[in-house]
Amino acid sequence: MARTLGRTASLLSLSAALALVTGCGSDSSSAGNSDEHDGNPVVVVTTTWEGALAKAAGAEDVKVIVPQSVQHAPDYDPKPSDLAAVAGADFVLYAPFEPYAGKIKEAAGSEAELVEVNLDNDADKVNAEVAKLGTLFGTEGAAAKWTEAFDNEYAKLSEDLKAGWPGGKSPLVVSQVFTAWAAKLAGANLVGTYGPEAVTPAQLAELGKEKPTLVLDNAHMSTGTVLPDSGAKQIEIVNYPGKDLDLLPVYRNAAGALKEAMSAS
Incomplete structure (x- = not known):
């Protein structure tokens, strides 16, 4: 219960901070429109895991919310400082076991597209996620290039281990x-x-x-x-x-x- 109350307080702080952000004359028309980025959208991710998938798919502007030092990401309590990043995003990537991603987006009033990502390092699932994100971001070529390099590296590691x-x-x-x-x-x-x-x-x-x-x-x-x-x-x-x-x-x-x-x- 204490953890739930703590998260609620954090989200209320996020909502309060929104008033400050919008009151400072931010241009909301620049958010939530990936076409303006010419295949290089602003992507906000909850953790480095989603961030790595976004980068593999060709995203260049990737912002991570949960610090790497947090051992168990679902336990993270979002801070008001996370708001600005989400408010300017085109895409927000999260995993289904991370309950705060949608609430962060809602608190920020962002027009970003919320994208659920399957976090599993199984090679086939990684390739599927990278291809999906590449299509969303308009960076299919970069995603395909990364996948080819990944498949080659994976095959070498697997062959070495089997030997x-x-x-x-x-x-x-x-x-x-x-x-x-x-x-x-x-x-x-x-x-x-x-x-x-x-x-x-x-x-x-x-x-x-x-x-x-x-x-x-x-x-x-x-x-x-x-x-x-x-x-x-x-x-x-x-x-x-x-x-x-x-x-x-x-x-x-x-x-x-x-x-x-x-x-x-």
């Missing part, structure tokens, strides 16, 4: 539901998933029966050691890109962690 399978066999892996993409990258045999809810003793017993050699944990919502005393090597997988909004290091870092863990198996 490092212990004993030449695909490792048995248990993964948090939002990091299963990393198991796919490695060509691993995904024998079970857990989360995002707390893992129950019954789930742990079931997952342990599969005798996995690797556990892929979500660095952004870790539940601690998942299968203690099982001998399985647990790896933290990071989903969110850095401030540079480059998605490729997410895959390189995951591949590096997986390769190290497999070599130690």
Whole structure:
């Protein structure tokens, strides 16, 4: 309840700040019209994850609301300072598990198009999102060029990981539901998933029966050691890109962690 009240207060502050923004003579006619940007719209995103997808799709003017230091983005309480960025946007990108995006847009009175993005680092889903955003932004060429480079990099990382399978066999892996993409990258045999809810003793017993050699944990919502005393090597997988909004290091870092863990198996 306290968290809900806190968010309500933040949104009221946003609404109050709107009066100040509009009272300062801002030109609302420049917002919400992507045609004026000649294929280079102003894009506001909730996190660096959406930001990386927007950048991959060809957007050049991308503003991120949630600081990278916030480990769990849905817990972020929007600040009045977020208002100005949203008010001047053509597009606002958010994920369905981020409940504040629509409220920010409403509080700002923005004419921006609110776009729901599927945040999943599965390669096929990333390509689908980049293509969709490229079409929305009018930057299809840039999106296609990025996708080609991404597919080449992904294939190289996957091939390298498969060459490092212990004993030449695909490792048995248990993964948090939002990091299963990393198991796919490695060509691993995904024998079970857990989360995002707390893992129950019954789930742990079931997952342990599969005798996995690797556990892929979500660095952004870790539940601690998942299968203690099982001998399985647990790896933290990071989903969110850095401030540079480059998605490729997410895959390189995951591949590096997986390769190290497999070599130690």
